[in-house]
Amino acid sequence: MKVPIEVVAIDCLMVRLFEVIDQANMPWMLAAVARLREHFASTLIDLVPSYTTLMVHYDLTQLNPNQARELIHAALTDLAPDPHANGTHHVLPVWYDPSVGPELSLLAKRSGLSVREVIACHSQREYQVFALGFAPGFAFMGLVEEIIAAPRLNTPRKRVAAGSVGIAERQTAAYPVVSPGGWNLIGRTPSLLFDRQREGYSLMQPGDSVSFASIDHAEFIRLGGDDTPLTGQA
Structure with a gap:
């Protein structure tokens, strides 16, 4: 090759x-x-x-x-994929709600879908982890359905809460730690994505696959989620 x-x-x-x-x-x-x-x-x-x-x-x-x-x-030379080399599959629970996903309603309006349909579109697809970057444990995943793809915000937020799930173009990701960010936020996961006590630190690695599972607020709290609202460009 x-x-x-x-x-x-x-x-x-x-x-x-x-x-x-x-x-x-x-x-x-x-x-x-x-x-x-x-x-x-x-x-x-x-x-x-x-x-x-x-x-x-x-x-x-x-x-x-x-x-x-x-x-x-x-x-x-003579490179070929290993048919037995499969990454880990992760299921990330997500509370999809405008209070923690301010762009959820905007994506619905842009796509012509209902909020429920946007959630279904995002959560009923399996994503590939392509790369880690931007922040420790930040996994770039794709590809989302074109109908819910959206460009990054013109003005990035100064603070995005850990666990925030977002979309940028046809990529999706979950913020592992509090950081600035310009992705369209649609929900939040209670999963611990970056842990210094974990081997490799990051929950996800390139080659892994990820599914998002929609959960309600009560389950989100039960799993240790932080429901502090995030709105606008704060």
Whole structure:
């Protein structure tokens, strides 16, 4: 598999595996991750997969850039997905409500659907975790139905509550920690998405799949959810 390799930093190379975002990419991405870990062994510092690219951070004291490129090409030769390599499936309970999802009604209006139909559209689909980034444990997932896709807010919020579930374009995600954010918020999950006591810290990893399960307010509170309202651009 001959792929373009771009320089990111003196000790980082970006492998461009694909040109377009597609759920079918992930088995190939996971196979590439496994092969690169095997070939780089102790010289590897980190691998960061994304929708179409894979960043390789290597130890410059053990490899020079040309050697790193050679290892990448060797690792990707005759690459094929492993049919037995399946990620973990997660079910995240979500309380869909305008008090914690201020854009829920807006998405309904934009799409021509009822609020109930927007919730069903979002929760009745299985999503692929493509990448982690932006904040610790923040999993970029896709792809949502086009009818409920929406651009990011023109003005990001200064504070988004942990657990907030949102949509940006055809991506969906749940904020693992309190942070700024510009996604369209439609609900909140009580699930602990980032935990320093957990191996790997993040609940979800690239290659995992996720389903959202609609729950009522009582169940949300029973599961430890914080129902403090979030409105407007606060």
